[in-house]
Amino acid sequence: MLKLTVDQPTNLAKALRGEGLALKMSCGGNGSCKTCRVVLGDDAVLACQTDVAAGCHEIIVSAHALQPDSFQLDMDLVVDLARDGRQPRFQRFEVSVPGPDDQPGASDVDRIRAALGQPGYSFSAEVTSEISRAEIAGGMTVSVWDDCVIDIGSRATATFAVLAIDIGTTTISCALLDANNGQVLAQAGKANAQYNYAEDLAARISFCNSRERLAEMRSLLLRDCLIPLTKELLIEAGVPARDVLTTVVSGNAPMIHILLGYDPTSMGGYPFNGVDFAPAPKEARKSGLPGKFVEFLPAHSAYFGGDVVSGLWVEQISHAKETTFFLDLGTNAEMALVHDGTCLVTAAPAGPAFEGGGLAWGIGGVEGAIDHIWAAGDRLEFSTIGGAPARGICGSGIISFVAAAFRAHGMSKSGRFRERDEIRYIQFGDQRMKAWFLTEEIYVTEEDISKFLQAKAAVFSALHSLCRQAGLQPGDLRQVYIAGNFGRYLKIEDVIEIGLLPDIDPSRVTLCGNTSLAGAAATAFDQSAASAQEDLIGNLQFIDLNGLPTFQDDFIDALFIPHRSKDLFPSVADAKKVRRRRSRSRAA
Numbered sequence: 001m002l003k004l005t006v007d008q009p010t011n012l013a014k015a016l017r018g019e020g021l022a023l024k025m026s027c028g029g030n031g032s033c034k035t036c037r038v039v040l041g042d043d044a045v046l047a048c049q050t051d052v053a054a055g056c057h058e059i060i061v062s063a064h065a066l067q068p069d070s071f072q073l074d075m076d077l078v079v080d081l082a083r084d085g086r087q088p089r090f091q092r093f094e095v096s097v098p099g100p101d102d103q104p105g106a107s108d109v110d111r112i113r114a115a116l117g118q119p120g121y122s123f124s125a126e127v128t129s130e131i132s133r134a135e136i137a138g139g140m141t142v143s144v145w146d147d148c149v150i151d152i153g154s155r156a157t158a159t160f161a162v163l164a165i166d167i168g169t170t171t172i173s174c175a176l177l178d179a180n181n182g183q184v185l186a187q188a189g190k191a192n193a194q195y196n197y198a199e200d201l202a203a204r205i206s207f208c209n210s211r212e213r214l215a216e217m218r219s220l221l222l223r224d225c226l227i228p229l230t231k232e233l234l235i236e237a238g239v240p241a242r243d244v245l246t247t248v249v250s251g252n253a254p255m256i257h258i259l260l261g262y263d264p265t266s267m268g269g270y271p272f273n274g275v276d277f278a279p280a281p282k283e284a285r286k287s288g289l290p291g292k293f294v295e296f297l298p299a300h301s302a303y304f305g306g307d308v309v310s311g312l313w314v315e316q317i318s319h320a321k322e323t324t325f326f327l328d329l330g331t332n333a334e335m336a337l338v339h340d341g342t343c344l345v346t347a348a349p350a351g352p353a354f355e356g357g358g359l360a361w362g363i364g365g366v367e368g369a370i371d372h373i374w375a376a377g378d379r380l381e382f383s384t385i386g387g388a389p390a391r392g393i394c395g396s397g398i399i400s401f402v403a404a405a406f407r408a409h410g411m412s413k414s415g416r417f418r419e420r421d422e423i424r425y426i427q428f429g430d431q432r433m434k435a436w437f438l439t440e441e442i443y444v445t446e447e448d449i450s451k452f453l454q455a456k457a458a459v460f461s462a463l464h465s466l467c468r469q470a471g472l473q474p475g476d477l478r479q480v481y482i483a484g485n486f487g488r489y490l491k492i493e494d495v496i497e498i499g500l501l502p503d504i505d506p507s508r509v510t511l512c513g514n515t516s517l518a519g520a521a522a523t524a525f526d527q528s529a530a531s532a533q534e535d536l537i538g539n540l541q542f543i544d545l546n547g548l549p550t551f552q553d554d555f556i557d558a559l560f561i562p563h564r565s566k567d568l569f570p571s572v573a574d575a576k577k578v579r580r581r582r583s584r585s586r587a588a
Contacts, residue, residue, distance in 0.1 A: 013047035087527035099137035162524035166517035167251035185237035193224035199357040244290035250520040252305030267302035303347040310519025348462035363392030403494035457558035474502030499562025
């Protein structure tokens with residue numbers, strides 16, 4: 001029981017945020033998701049839709065109605081500095097500079113350029129100031145960044161660094177790396193503070209419907225996330241802010257718009273125009289971030305962002321020699337299909353279900369989240385992140401629940417529960433629904449399954465549509481890459497069995513982790529990155545799913561587990577027959 005005192009009439013969700021209690025609001029506060037349910041006095045209400053008068057109020061807030069403050073993050077970052085065609089941005093040279101008498105009439109700068117063998121190099125203001133106070137001759141260590149000399153030996157042993165940032169809708173990941181050798185000096189991540197206001201991307205855009213709200217969202221991103229995270233990394237690594245050469249940011253277009261203070265609402269509906277999908281570098285000091293400039297991975301369009309361009313580039317997907325599919329699985333599922341030298345791309349609004357959002361007991365990948373569920377005979381067992389007591393169910397957990405319940409014959413193809421001991425009816429307001437209880441408290445409802453199957457159908461029907469455009473069947477895919485923090489923790493057999501991915505050999509699927517962060521890091525090391533990414537974007541063919549006459553039928557067919565068409569999932573159908581025979585033999 002919480003006693004909430006307010007000085008003037010206000011919105012209940014806003015008042016609770018002011019008390020440090022951020023409620024789940026998948027819909028951005030328009031009342032449609034029903035995840036911010038609390039008990040006010042004796043009544044169950046939606047906090048986002050309820051105003052309270054000045055005074056003291058008694059409120060009950062369930063733990064699963066609150067946003068988590070931390071998530072399980074993929075921090076396994078490795079930067080490939082030996083990639084073909086890479087042009088290093090940072091270099092150190094040991095040179096011998098001719099003395100003034102050796103090159104009469106030559107300036108100090110020209111003699112350093114001659115020693116480097118690079119007449120086109122420029123010099124930073126700090127270096128030219130240092131040159132004016134020093135005697136330039138003999139051996140010295142020269143540090144160069146982007147063809148600009150930034151040090152001539154006074155800091156020859158300094159650890160110059162670069163900062164890579166991935167701004168996700170749900171989580172933010174940062175890495176500080178040694179600019180010379182790519183060694184990760186420090187890494188950190190946390191929940192995107194905007195998640196407390198709206199879980200999915202469409203709701204986030206809708207929330208920024210005024211200058212004040214946009215400023216609030218930008219402040220949450222900078223003040224609550226990026227500035228403290230980057231300071232934490234610098235302190236941990238012992239690197240002064242002045243030694244950060246650049247900060248490179250990767251993210252979807254709406255997140256980058258909010259970071260820059262650009263109005264993102266034009267991306268919320270047709271024709272989905274943004275302010276700038278390839279922003280030029282900005283002065284870092286204006287946003288409180290380290291480095292002289294903040295750079296951005298370019299986006300293709302409103303819903304095919306720099307985070308996915310980053311993944312395609314760093315994994316070299318567009319150069320694949322065989323039919324390859326790339327999927328960045330999140331609240332907005334962005335994907336690419338490479339076949340016969342053509343790269344088709346699209347995006348599907350999957351919603352927050354894959355990250356636990358919008359579900360009765362859904363939570364992010366936090367300690368205590370049920371992350372995997374499996375059938376042990378006819379019953380289900382589960383594990384939690386960190387082995388902690390169960391607090392709710394996260395994205396990988398709901399995927400494995402659907403697979404396990406289907407295997408255990410507890411769920412029909414349409415997502416309806418069959419009668420079992422674990423199934424009970426629950427009542428909320430005037431709604432009565434079936435729920436599968438995993439513990440005495442935590443359950444999954446048929447409404448949850450319906451939301452999840454819609455998300456699953458959005459992804460598979462989009463994949464199916466790209467295959468149709470290329471004259472392929474989903475089973476023709478030779479390689480599949482799944483990117484994203486969430487994707488790293490999936491069990492591929494479960495993903496195939498429920499029909500989220502095609503019926504292919506699981507060995508063809510690669511979980512490649514946070515390619516958005518990896519691409520930001522690689523961009524910080526490679527002068528050729530910007531032109532390569534520009535070329536990549538120019539060769540992408542975006543497919544508008546709404547313009548395809550077959551998409552709606554594909555979507556409806558994909559609402560079943562694994563699919564309405566058995567022909568698309570023959571191995572799943574065969575496995576089901578085997579399980580039925582085993583079940584009958586045990587019963588006999």
